[in-house]
Amino acid sequence: MAHLFISTGEVSGDLQGALLVKALYRLAAERGIPLEISALGGDRMAAAGAKLLFNTGGIGSVGLLEALPLIKPTIALQLKARRYLRQHPPDLVVLIDYIGGNVAMGRFIRKHFSVPMVYYIAPQEWVWSHSLKTTRQIVALSDRLLAIFPEEASYYRRHGANVVWVGHPLLDRIAAAPSREVARQSLGIAADELAIALLPLSRKQEIQSLLPLILGAATNIAKAYPEARFWLPLSLRQYRPAIEAVLKQYPIPVTLGEDSLQVLAAADLAIAKSGTVNLETALLNVPQVVIYRVHPLSLWLYQRFLKFDLKFVSPPNLLVNREIVPELLQERATVANITAAALELLTHPEKRLAMQAGYAEMRAVMGAPGVVDRAATEILDLLINRKCAGSATLHE
Incomplete structure (x- = not known):
C-alpha cells in the first residue's frame, strides 16, 4: 500500500485537493496501485476519500494582523501532523498552495524523509514576490512543480524548478x-x-x-x-x-x-x-x-x-x-x-x-480540460518511479 500525503489549507485548497484526491484514487485503481491518502485539508477532501488528519478549512486569512490569531492553531496542527508522519512515513508528498503552512511542512519532509515532493498550485510568487527567498525555498522543496498558469510555469522554470504546466483545475470543476x-x-x-x-x-x-x-x-x-x-x-x-x-x-x-x-x-x-x-x-x-x-x-x-x-x-x-x-x-x-x-x-x-x-x-490561457487527471498522472508516475527505484536497490 503506497502512502501519499497531501498538505493544504483554506477553502480553495480543500476544493482543489478534493478534485485531486478523486483523480488519484481513480487512476491508481486503473493502474493497479494500492493507494492510501492522508491529508491536512477540509471536508471536501475527506468526502473524496482522504484520511483527514486535521481540518484546515477554517484557518485561512489574508493580512498580517488577521493572521496573528491563527498562528498558534496552525503550529499545533502542524506538530500533530508531523508526529503522525513519523509513525506512518509517506511515499510521496503533495503540497497545495498554502504558503504559510506548506513551506514549513516541506522543510520537515525534506529533513526527515527521502521521498518525492510535488508542489501543485504553487504560491503566486510570480505575481507578488518582492524577494527571491521564498521562491528559492519553493523550488528547493519541489521535485516536480505542477503549474496551473502559464506565467507561473515560466517564472518557476526560470528559477530552476522542474515544471510541468497542467492547466487550471477549475476547468474540470466547471464542466x-x-x-x-x-x-x-x-x-x-x-x-x-x-x-x-x-x-x-x-x-x-x-x-x-x-x-x-x-x-x-x-x-x-x-x-x-x-x-x-x-x-x-x-x-x-x-x-x-x-x-x-x-x-x-x-x-x-x-x-x-x-x-x-x-x-x-x-x-x-x-x-x-x-x-x-x-x-x-x-x-x-x-x-x-x-x-x-x-x-x-x-x-x-x-x-x-x-x-x-x-x-x-x-x-x-x-x-x-x-x-x-x-x-x-x-x-x-x-x-x-x-x-x-x-x-x-x-x-x-x-x-x-x-x-x-x-x-x-x-x-x-487556462489550458484544456483534463487538468486534474494530468496532475494525478504526474504524481502517480513519480510514485511508481520511486517504488521501482527502491525495489531495484533492494535487489542489488
Whole structure:
C-alpha cells in the first residue's frame, strides 16, 4: 500500500485537493496501485476519500494582523501532523498552495524523509514576490512543480524548478456545472427575475470586513430592481450562524445555498470577494464586481516592508494583465461604489458583453480540460518511479 500525503489549507485548497484526491484514487485503481491518502485539508477532501488528519478549512486569512490569531492553531496542527508522519512515513508528498503552512511542512519532509515532493498550485510568487527567498525555498522543496498558469510555469522554470504546466483545475470543476436553464429551474427563478450571487467569504474575517459592504449594496440594488433575488452560497457550514446574524440587520431576503456552482450558473450578476471564485464566475460567463479589504495597518505593513504594490488582484485580471472585471479594493470598497459598479453592469449591455469578451480571452490561457487527471498522472508516475527505484536497490 503506497502512502501519499497531501498538505493544504483554506477553502480553495480543500476544493482543489478534493478534485485531486478523486483523480488519484481513480487512476491508481486503473493502474493497479494500492493507494492510501492522508491529508491536512477540509471536508471536501475527506468526502473524496482522504484520511483527514486535521481540518484546515477554517484557518485561512489574508493580512498580517488577521493572521496573528491563527498562528498558534496552525503550529499545533502542524506538530500533530508531523508526529503522525513519523509513525506512518509517506511515499510521496503533495503540497497545495498554502504558503504559510506548506513551506514549513516541506522543510520537515525534506529533513526527515527521502521521498518525492510535488508542489501543485504553487504560491503566486510570480505575481507578488518582492524577494527571491521564498521562491528559492519553493523550488528547493519541489521535485516536480505542477503549474496551473502559464506565467507561473515560466517564472518557476526560470528559477530552476522542474515544471510541468497542467492547466487550471477549475476547468474540470466547471464542466460539472449545470446549464443556466437547469440551475434557474432548480432554484425556482422565473425568466423575468434577476438573480444575483453574493460571494463575500471563504474566511471568517470576511464576515465582518466584506459581508456588510455586499449586503448594503444588495439593499440598494433591490430598490432599483424590486424583482431581484439574492443568493449567498456557504463556503463552510460552520459560518452559517454568524452569517445569519449579519443578514438579520438588512431588509432584503437572502437565500443561503450550499452549491456555489448552481448559484453562479443561475446568476445574472455576482458581487464577489477577490479569489478563486472570480475564475469560477468568469468561466460561467457571469458579469461580476470584485471587492476586497484588509485592515489598513496590514496593508501598510505589506507596502512598507514587503513592497506590496499589485496592479491587479483578481485572477481574471492577473491572467491577461488588464482589467476585465472592476476591482474595488480597500477604501474604494464602499457600499456606494459597489452599488454603482453593479448597476452599471445591469443597465449597460455593452459593459456585460465587453466583460464576457475578456472572459473568453482569459479562458484561452487556462489550458484544456483534463487538468486534474494530468496532475494525478504526474504524481502517480513519480510514485511508481520511486517504488521501482527502491525495489531495484533492494535487489542489488
